[in-house]
Amino acid sequence: MTRAPDLQLRGEILVVDDEIEVLRVICAMLRRAGMAPRPVVDPIRALEAARLDPPDLILLDVKMPQVSGLAWCRELKQNPHLTEIPVLFMSGYDSEEQRAAAFEAGGTDYISKPLHEQELVSRVRAHLQGGMLRRVLRDQNALLRERVDEQLRIIGEQREVALAQANALLDLHASGTATREELVGKALTAALRLSGTAAAIFAVRAHVQSGMQVTTVATRAASGDIDVRSVRGPLAGTGVRRCLWEKRPYLAHDAASVGLLGDALADLPGPLARACFVPVVERDAVTALVAVFGRPSAYDETHIRGLQGIVDTLWQILKRREAEESLQASLVEARKLALAVEQSPAAVVVTDRDGRIEYVNHKFCEVTGYTPEEVLGKNPRVLKSGWTAPRDYAAMWRLLTAGQTWTGVFQNLRKDGSSFWERASISPMRASPDAPITHFVGVKEDITAQRTLEAQLQQAQQLEAIGQLAAGVAHEINTPSQYVSDNLSFLTHAWERLAPLLTAAAADAADATGRGPSPSWLLERVPSALASAREGLDRIQSIVGAMRDFSHRGDGKPHAVDLHQLIASSAMITRNSWKYVAALVTEVDPDAASVEGVGGELGQVVINLIVNAAHALEGQPRANDGAVGRIVVGTRPVPERDAVELFVSDDGPGVPSAIRARVFDPFFTTKPRGKGTGQGLAIAHNIVTDRHGGRLWLEETPGGGATFRVELPRQAASHRRRPPHA
Ligand SMILES: Nc1ncnc2c1ncn2[C@@H]1O[C@H](COP(=O)(O)OP(=O)(O)OP(=O)(O)O)[C@@H](O)[C@H]1O
Ligand SMILES: [Mg+2]
Known part of the structure; x- marks a missing residue:
């Protein structure tokens, strides 16, 4: 702070005059005015006195015997330290020229002798004040210059730091392919440069409980070369602890507060008496820090700001890198999973x-x-x-x-x-x-294939069970019906022999009492009873035959199959399903009776077709009450392909064109749950095409109804692909 000029200051005035009496008078006047005169008679000594202890003002006689006042003044003004001291000339001889010469010699004022006390004092005082003001002004100027210089220096330094920081940030941001180590190295190099420091370190900590671990150290050799290397080791000491606790930058000004830097930093160049720790604070905890050591002069705010910018940016980039890497890794993982x-x-x-x-x-x-x-x-x-x-x-x-x-x-x-x-x-x-x-x-x-196989197997098993049952029943009925048949034949034969006798007896007994059956009544009724019994027995035997035929499924290998017998037995077996809704007629061609095939499987085909026809006829409205539908099962030879054709047609509603293409699909059914599984035609198709090398198709039937046709080669194809349910 500059002092306000004290205008009442007691002025020290060098009074130079060769006349002692004059000196005395002047000094008395000045003292009375509260000033401090220093009288000197000898002008040479006076010059010396002014140099040794510069006065505030000089009162100088113009005319002195040893040296003229003008020359004296000129010499005084030569000295830069004295040039500003106001010089007041005193002279008994007053002329324009003399005044001009006095001012020329550097004089400030000119007073004529004889001196009047009041004038002298007021003039001296005025010049003292002027001189003092000039001095104050000069001091203030000097102070101002000093300050401006200091500010310029600070600004210069800040500019340099800011420039170093900006360069470092640009460099870090542009380091697209740099490794993590390279990035840290760049940041530490920048930290060294901007803080004018000997060593810099980067440390991180894995989590809040763990200590700081140094990862990288950068040092600057006397030559100015910077060496960056990776190290591993704990960072300990007061400075680090303070920085961690306070979660803000910490300046250590002496070796004690710099603290112990751990083994990893043992070879850092000394002296490390000063340090600046700048932390990265994340979620209220320090996660990383940059510290610089060993600046010749103290670190200040400028360095802290510069370092903070660098460490924050470095940390952001490292985090982003980490996030990108883990994103990349999870993308690779995700891509793998997506591919799987x-x-x-x-x-x-x-x-x-x-x-x-x-x-x-x-x-x-x-x-x-x-x-x-x-x-x-x-x-x-x-x-x-x-x-x-x-x-x-x-x-x-x-x-x-x-x-x-x-x-x-x-x-x-x-x-x-x-x-x-x-x-x-x-x-x-x-x-x-x-x-x-x-x-x-x-x-x-x-699981369609699996389901299809299961269903096929189920149907096959059902048929097999029916077959076994049929075989058993046929066997059981066969024996008694055999002897009933034998006895019936015997009775018929016997009747033929008995009939003539009975005719004669009838004539004799013409006038008998009429009790009991009359011979003529017997003659009339017994033959028809015998015929009816025969018919019934034949029916039983044909059923038994059909059942045996059906149950006789063979060994699954192709044999000669009598298609007409197969049709008869299939019709018999399925009788229950069609007898109330249709009459079943056969239209077979004797030339188309025989093919080579697996009887059991072909029987399955015919049964499925007949049952479908019967189902189609169920609930069909009929013109005449009591009239039933008609199912025709027939055969015809197909000589051009050495094949035979078997067809099953009905006069039911037919197959709507919308589902025609799908009737052979496994599980395609239009029947309610429990009534149809949608397997019948799929199985039949498989048996005919895959197992027998034939064809099975649905024919458009003009006038309604449905006709399914099966064409079978007479010779079994040797290339049967697979069994029906394997
Ligand atoms: N003669 C026919 N007249 C009209 N539609 C028929 C005839 N035969 C088959 N269909 C149609 O074809 C569908 C499929 O027949 P398929 O024999 O494969 O199965 P399903 O008879 O429904 O059941 P499943 O035979 O397994 O008991 C039937 O549901 C029916 O809609
Ligand atoms: Mg069916």
């Missing part, structure tokens, strides 16, 4: 909470025939066949929304309308066990 799901042998479908499809994999599309674009955003309901009961769906949703997994079997529809079976496992998806459900994922396995 996409290429999974099971169909996978993911829906949102509301059941809208968000993802389907390749297998899903393969199984259902839909492209992803056709189902995305839709509900899996598009696959619903209607065969799964609404209450089963309700149960499924209850389980899913309760966060549980549902496992079960659906019968669904492909895009082309064909049905398929799938075993599905549907689970809710959520980010964590407590998080809300965001999606559902269904993993489904197409």
Whole structure:
């Protein structure tokens, strides 16, 4: 702070005059005015006195014998330290020229002798004040200059630090491919440069409880070369602890507070008496820091700001790098998983909470025939066949929304309308066990082939069971019917011999009492009774024959098969299904009786076709009450292909054109649950085409009804592919 000029200051005045008396008078006047005169008679000594102890003002006689006052003044003004002291000339001889010469010599004022006390004092005082003001002004100027210089120096330094920081930040941001070590190295090099320091370190800590671990050290050699190296070791000491506790930069001004820097830093160049610790604070904890050591002069705010910018930026970049790397890693992981799901042998479908499809994999599309674009955003309901009961769906949703997994079997529809079976496992998806459900994922396995085989096996087993039963029954009935037949033959024969005798007896007994059956009545009724018994027995025997034929399935290898016998026994076996709704007639061509094949399997085909025809005729309205439908089973030779054709036709409602293409699909049925499994035609088709190398098709029947035709080569194809249910 500058002092305000004290204008009452007692002025020290050098009075130079060769006349002692004059000196005395002047000094007395000045003292009276409160000033401090220093009288000097000898001008040479006076010059010396002014140099040794510069006065505030000089009163100088113009005319002195040794040296003129003008010359004296000029010499005084030569000295830069004295040049500002005001010089007042005193002279008894006053002329314009003399005054001019006095001012020229550097004089400030000119007073004429004889001196008047009041004038002298007021002039001296005025010049004292002027001189004092000038001095004060000069001092203040000097002070101001000093301050400006200091500010310029600070600004210069800040500019340098800011520039070093800006360069470092640019460099860090531009280090796209640099490794983590390289980035830290760059940051420490910048820290060294901007703080004008000998050593810098970077330390991190894994978590709040653990200590700071130094990872990198940068040092500057006397040559100015900077060396960066990775180190491992704890960072300990007062400075670090203060920085961790206070979570803000810490300046250590002496070796004691710099503290121990641990083994890793043992070879840092000394002296490390000063240090500046600048932390990275995240979520109210220090996670990393940069520290610089050994600046020749103290660190200040400028350095802290510069270092803070660098360490914050470095940390941001490192964190971003880390996040990018882990994102990259999780992307790779996710891509792997996505590929696994996409290429999974099971169909996978993911829906949102509301059941809208968000993802389907390749297998899903393969199984259902839909492209992803056709189902995305839709509900899996598009696959619903209607065969799964609404209450089963309700149960499924209850389980899913309760966060549980549902496992079960659906019968669904492909895009082309064909049905398929799938075993599905549907689970809710959520980010964590407590998080809300965001999606559902269904993993489904197409079990149609398996189901088809199961159903085929089931039908085969059923037929086998019926066959066994039929064989048993046939066997049991065969024996008694055999002896009933033998006895009937005997009775018929006996009757033929008895009849003439009875005729004669009848004549004799013409006038008998008429009690009991008369011979003529017997003659009339016995033959018809015998004939009716024979007819009934023949029927029993043909049924038994059919049953035996049916049960005689053979060994599964092709043999000569009598198609007409096969038709007869099939008609017999299925009689129960058609007898109330249709009359069954056969239209067989004797030339088409024989083919080579597996009798049991061909019987299965004919039975399925007859049962389908009977089902089609059920409940059909008829013009005349009591009239029934008609099923025709027939054969015809197909010489051009050395084959025979077997057909089953009915005059039922026929097959609607919309489902014609699908009747041979496994599980395709229009019948209510429990009545049809949709397997009959699929099995028949398989037996005819795959097992016998023939063809089975549905023919358009003009005037309604349905006709299924089977063409079988007479010679069994040797290349049968697979057994019907293997
Ligand atoms: N003669 C026919 N007249 C009209 N429709 C028929 C006839 N034969 C078959 N169909 C139709 O074809 C469908 C499939 O027949 P298929 O024999 O494969 O199965 P199903 O008879 O329904 O059941 P299953 O035979 O397994 O008991 C039937 O549901 C029916 O709609
Ligand atoms: Mg059927």
